[in-house]
Amino acid sequence: xxxxxxxxxxxGTSGEGDVSYSIEYQDAxxxxxxxxxxxxxxxxxxxRQHNRATNNSPFVVTTVLxxxxxxxxxxxxxxxxxxxxxxxxxxxxxxxxxxxxxVTIYSQVIIQALREVVTYYPCTNLRSSKLEILEPFCIIAHxxxxxESYNATCRDSETSWTTGERNPDSTLGLGASTLxxxxxxxxxxxxxxxxxxxxxxxxxxxxxACPVEIIDREKNLYAMEPPLCTFRMLWLAFKPGTTVYxxxxxxxxxRVVQSVDVDSGILSNPAREPSAYVLxxxxxxxxxxxxxxxxxxxxxxxxxxxxxxxSLNVFPCAFLDKMDDGKNRRELExxxxxxxxxxxxxxxxxxxxxxxxxxxxx
Numbered sequence: 001x002x003x004x005x006x007x008x009x010x011x012g013t014s015g016e017g018d019v020s021y022s023i024e025y026q027d028a029x030x031x032x033x034x035x036x037x038x039x040x041x042x043x044x045x046x047x048r049q050h051n052r053a054t055n056n057s058p059f060v061v062t063t064v065l066x067x068x069x070x071x072x073x074x075x076x077x078x079x080x081x082x083x084x085x086x087x088x089x090x091x092x093x094x095x096x097x098x099x100x101x102x103v104t105i106y107s108q109v110i111i112q113a114l115r116e117v118v119t120y121y122p123c124t125n126l127r128s129s130k131l132e133i134l135e136p137f138c139i140i141a142h143x144x145x146x147x148e149s150y151n152a153t154c155r156d157s158e159t160s161w162t163t164g165e166r167n168p169d170s171t172l173g174l175g176a177s178t179l180x181x182x183x184x185x186x187x188x189x190x191x192x193x194x195x196x197x198x199x200x201x202x203x204x205x206x207x208x209a210c211p212v213e214i215i216d217r218e219k220n221l222y223a224m225e226p227p228l229c230t231f232r233m234l235w236l237a238f239k240p241g242t243t244v245y246x247x248x249x250x251x252x253x254x255r256v257v258q259s260v261d262v263d264s265g266i267l268s269n270p271a272r273e274p275s276a277y278v279l280x281x282x283x284x285x286x287x288x289x290x291x292x293x294x295x296x297x298x299x300x301x302x303x304x305x306x307x308x309x310x311s312l313n314v315f316p317c318a319f320l321d322k323m324d325d326g327k328n329r330r331e332l333e334x335x336x337x338x339x340x341x342x343x344x345x346x347x348x349x350x351x352x353x354x355x356x357x358x359x360x361x362x
Contacts, residue, residue: 059202060103097269101134102132109199111130117143123280137209138235138236138260142240230305232274241257242316243317247314253332256283261278273302278298279297281296299313
């Protein structure tokens, strides 16, 4: 199966509070083809209409579809036109399924809010003028309380944000009348020309994609004895910066989460078996010259129903620390202090791999 994408765009058509949508198409290599207006948040069952939208978009919600269309990495504009003439969405011979979603943020109000509340997310570039977040939108979930507080204590000027570059290919003759949708009133909006609308729009979207009830249910599992988890929501426990225990050769070592690779359809396509989580981790090591971070990774394969979180090969330290009153943590900290003391100089016997066989420190 290959893919193109459908993007639903939160837009300001007559005012910044209005909402309209569009579709973005990508080829099998995930390269942009063009955009097409769409009347509502994309859904395969009723994907039959198109309408033109404007470009004042705080953020774009993109639904990625797997299709049976053959890949083409050098698609021309003529071939792009043919794709629309073939009416992909209405063609019963083209197999379609939801691959996942992503959000591309253009609003500087939202990006600045994330800069204010996020302290450690090394694989997300918050210095950029636009930001792409893949499902399940971990950075939003991990900072939902902070964003709610930020939104409650600030007022976003409607003119205080700028949009990044758009690429709506308007050369394909896809124009149609713009569809105006009624936006949900923002009860916290002020009457003096300022409003927290952009952040509110993002939070409202996230709560539809990942309802608070699902997050609360997962957190309730963490509080059980022994702590439990589900595979589809396991990403929630591995916020970047979290210290985790890794089981290796009968021992437990401590690592720090740098990032987590999550199936992009973990929320939007529950019928499909999700791919494994890949956790990018780091720890301190010595290469003979300096102490620095050494990177490693761990994989958690899919499992059914609920599972004891400490039965996994990697899990947050907090669960075991609570169970053994910090005994394992204190032992590892004592070992670390002894290891660091050896770096000051002295003589010791060593049995293990040579320095040349190690990955470089970062």
